[in-house]
Amino acid sequence: AQKVTQAQTEISVVEKEDVTLDCVYETRDTTYYLFWYKQPPSGELVFLIRRNSFDEQNEISGRYSWNFQKSTSSFNFTITASQVVDSAVYFCALSEARRETSGSRLTFGEGTQLTVNP
Amino acid sequence: EAGVAQSPRYKIIEKRQSVAFWCNPISGHATLYWYQQILGQGPKLLIQFQNNGVVDDSQLPKDRFSAERLKGVDSTLKIQPAKLEDSAVYLCASSSWGELFFGEGSRLTVL
Numbered sequence: 001a002q003k004v005t006q007a008q009t010e011i012s013v014v015e016k017e018d019v020t021l022d023c024v025y026e027t028r029d030t031t032y033y034l035f036w037y038k039q040p041p042s043g044e045l046v047f048l049i050r051r052n053s054f055d056e057q058n059e060i061s062g063r064y065s066w067n068f069q070k071s072t073s074s075f076n077f078t079i080t081a082s083q084v085v086d087s088a089v090y091f092c093a094l095s096e097a098r099r100e101t102s103g104s105r106l107t108f109g110e111g112t113q114l115t116v117n118p
Numbered sequence: 119e120a121g122v123a124q125s126p127r128y129k130i131i132e133k134r135q136s137v138a139f140w141c142n143p144i145s146g147h148a149t150l151y152w153y154q155q156i157l158g159q160g161p162k163l164l165i166q167f168q169n170n171g172v173v174d175d176s177q178l179p180k181d182r183f184s185a186e187r188l189k190g191v192d193s194t195l196k197i198q199p200a201k202l203e204d205s206a207v208y209l210c211a212s213s214s215w216g217e218l219f220f221g222e223g224s225r226l227t228v229l
Contacts (some may be wrong), residue, residue, distance in 0.1 A: 045211075047217060047218070105163045108161050108162070110160050111159070
């Protein structure tokens, strides 16, 4: 069975601080995908990144960066120079790697509520 | 490109009543999902459709929940009769090439 653990329930930082959101996963699959989603107060889930289990290169996109370490089953997310608009719930998720066109169910973690104070 | 459309956005009912939610996926997306998100928790998959066939409904409480996707496009999720613990946001998503796109959700409150 697949499982995603986000141990940090809530994090509060002051604007411009860097913050890292932790994600640890469990799966028996050798091939899988990892995701991060942002859920602002409006409620919609906003896709941030998808990572294939074969690709362990870290990725940077603007102020966002992701550290994927297969050896520790972790896929951590760092926001550099946080801003008030980053305040949201962030979810880490895991899916099997089925055929691309058939889609795969996502297993979500419980989420981390990030509050960035001015 | 239009996103995933859901309605209604909000619904308040009393326990033992019934409710239905509607979802229109992104055009051309063959896979459609319904997730349940209880307050303070991550979304949990209820059912997955591939075109108009069910791929996975293992976590759907079939004694009260039902879903259909006629003609492989729109989908409806029904709850009958509703219980207090069904209060949640019901998220519809569709996917193409592995990336899921979520709608804004339908928030259900059962009194």
